[in-house]
Amino acid sequence: MALTGLEIFKLLPKTNCKKCGMPTCLAFAMALAQKRAKLDDCPDVSEEAKEKLAAAAAPPMRKVAFGSGDNQVAVGQETVMFRHEEKFHNPTVIGASVSDKLSGEDLTKRIESINALKFERVGTKLAVTAIVVSNDSGETSTFAQAAETVKNASSLALILVSDSAEAMAAAVAKTKEAVPLLASASADTAEAMAKIAKENNCPLVVKADSIEAIAELSEKIRAQGVEDIVLNLDVPNIRDQLCNLSRMRALSLRKLFRPLGYPTISFITEGDSDQQAVTAISLICKYSSIVVVDIIEPYMFLPMLTTVMNVFSDPQKPVQVEPKVYSIGEPNESSPFLFTTNFSLTYYTVESDVEASRIPSYILVVDTEGTSVLTAYSGDKLNEKTVSDAMTKCGVEKLVKHRKLIIPGYVAVMSGKLEEATNWEIMVGPRESSMIPKFLQEVWK
Numbered sequence: 001m002a003l004t005g006l007e008i009f010k011l012l013p014k015t016n017c018k019k020c021g022m023p024t025c026l027a028f029a030m031a032l033a034q035k036r037a038k039l040d041d042c043p044d045v046s047e048e049a050k051e052k053l054a055a056a057a058a059p060p061m062r063k064v065a066f067g068s069g070d071n072q073v074a075v076g077q078e079t080v081m082f083r084h085e086e087k088f089h090n091p092t093v094i095g096a097s098v099s100d101k102l103s104g105e106d107l108t109k110r111i112e113s114i115n116a117l118k119f120e121r122v123g124t125k126l127a128v129t130a131i132v133v134s135n136d137s138g139e140t141s142t143f144a145q146a147a148e149t150v151k152n153a154s155s156l157a158l159i160l161v162s163d164s165a166e167a168m169a170a171a172v173a174k175t176k177e178a179v180p181l182l183a184s185a186s187a188d189t190a191e192a193m194a195k196i197a198k199e200n201n202c203p204l205v206v207k208a209d210s211i212e213a214i215a216e217l218s219e220k221i222r223a224q225g226v227e228d229i230v231l232n233l234d235v236p237n238i239r240d241q242l243c244n245l246s247r248m249r250a251l252s253l254r255k256l257f258r259p260l261g262y263p264t265i266s267f268i269t270e271g272d273s274d275q276q277a278v279t280a281i282s283l284i285c286k287y288s289s290i291v292v293v294d295i296i297e298p299y300m301f302l303p304m305l306t307t308v309m310n311v312f313s314d315p316q317k318p319v320q321v322e323p324k325v326y327s328i329g330e331p332n333e334s335s336p337f338l339f340t341t342n343f344s345l346t347y348y349t350v351e352s353d354v355e356a357s358r359i360p361s362y363i364l365v366v367d368t369e370g371t372s373v374l375t376a377y378s379g380d381k382l383n384e385k386t387v388s389d390a391m392t393k394c395g396v397e398k399l400v401k402h403r404k405l406i407i408p409g410y411v412a413v414m415s416g417k418l419e420e421a422t423n424w425e426i427m428v429g430p431r432e433s434s435m436i437p438k439f440l441q442e443v444w445k
């Protein structure tokens with residue numbers, strides 16, 4: 001259990017020297033207990049006290065990474081129950097499973113299908129980031145062979161799933177440079193699985209069917225020297241799983257209960273594709289750090305990945321696109337020139353409507369700190385100066401010969417000042433983006 005402010009205070013030098021930036025040692029102790037200060041800020045704390053205080057300074061949920069190189073993924077390190085309190089940090093990893101009962105062409109096809117699970121949504125690239133090899137055969141050599149084949153054919157982060165310590169050891173021997181996540185250690189296999197994880201420097205999943213049992217098991221595994229742990233609460237129905245995952249999260253973040261201060265993993269094996277996708281989405285929302293499904297249809301992964309994208313976006317930062325000139329189609333020096341703001345949703349709505357007009361065009365995206373047209377105008381982030389500065393910075397005069405700028409209908413009021421600032425003719429476009437195709441086809445000449 002983490003130390004309280006008063007317990008921390010007893011370990012500090014109590015000189016009130018203020019070197020930490022706090023008026024007293026007590027104030028520093030309270031700040032440390034609430035994670036508002038770092039232990040390093042006190043230069044005079046003794047080595048003996050440091051060890052005890054490190055527990056209080058540690059994040060409430062450990063960050064655990066697996067996979068190697070550019071495809072390493074990290075989960076955990078969350079600090080809040082609800083996204084609006086701050087933000088969530090490490091997006092849920094979605095994994096697709098491969099059975100070791102597959103072989104030859106079937107195995108190759110399954111791996112290729114998983115590697116291809118990539119999408120683009122609102123300008124953001126989304127992808128399945130983990131591939132999961134399951135020891136369904138129960139055979140040691142079959143599992144090791146399948147794990148090696150997957151490792152060689154996929155660069156996704158690897159998760160190995162077996163209840164047999166012998167099979168796990170054989171598979172890890174073939175894949176350890178990929179730093180796989182090993183799943184899972186149960187009460188019966190804890191010692192052997194912890195030994196494999198420790199010797200190969202791999203993170204380990206611990207599996208139990210109750211919160212009490214999983215807390216006890218994680219402590220046991222940690223005592224054996226494995227620090228990177230992921231929790232798998234193995235309960236039969238989604239209701240119990242959501243309820244218990246929420247309790248575990250509250251105990252780790254609010255009560256700083258260290259045995260539960262780890263990311264979590266859920267394996268979804270029951271149900272058809274639709275049911276698995278719905279279950280996965282529920283678990284992404286509360287509170288699985290890794291969700292593994294046994295499906296392959298791309299259309300089922302898009303809603304899951306979209307949910308991850310939305311849940312893990314920073315609520316304090318509007319999603320933005322880069323301010324610059326975008327070419328839609330293959331515009332030339334006579335093409336229409338429009339501007340909009342760098343709020344993602346605004347930009348992609350305008351972009352798709354310009355595309356729908358089938359008239360190649362340029363869109364100048366003005367930096368309004370990710371706000372929409374009317375919000376930016378009301379907050380004076382969109383005015384004749386910001387637009388003319390953006391035009392100069394992007395060298396728009398070299399792109400088109402005409403001097404006509406189409407502006408959003410909602411800011412028609414800017415026309416006069418903008419015309420003076422730019423010396424361009426201002427054409428007031430439609431208020432609604434959906435009317436852009438009609439405007440370009442009928443009004444733009």
Ligand code: SF4
Binds near residue numbers: 013014016023045
């Ligand atoms: S620097 Fe250390 S000793 Fe000095 S006031 Fe802060 S906590 Fe106390």
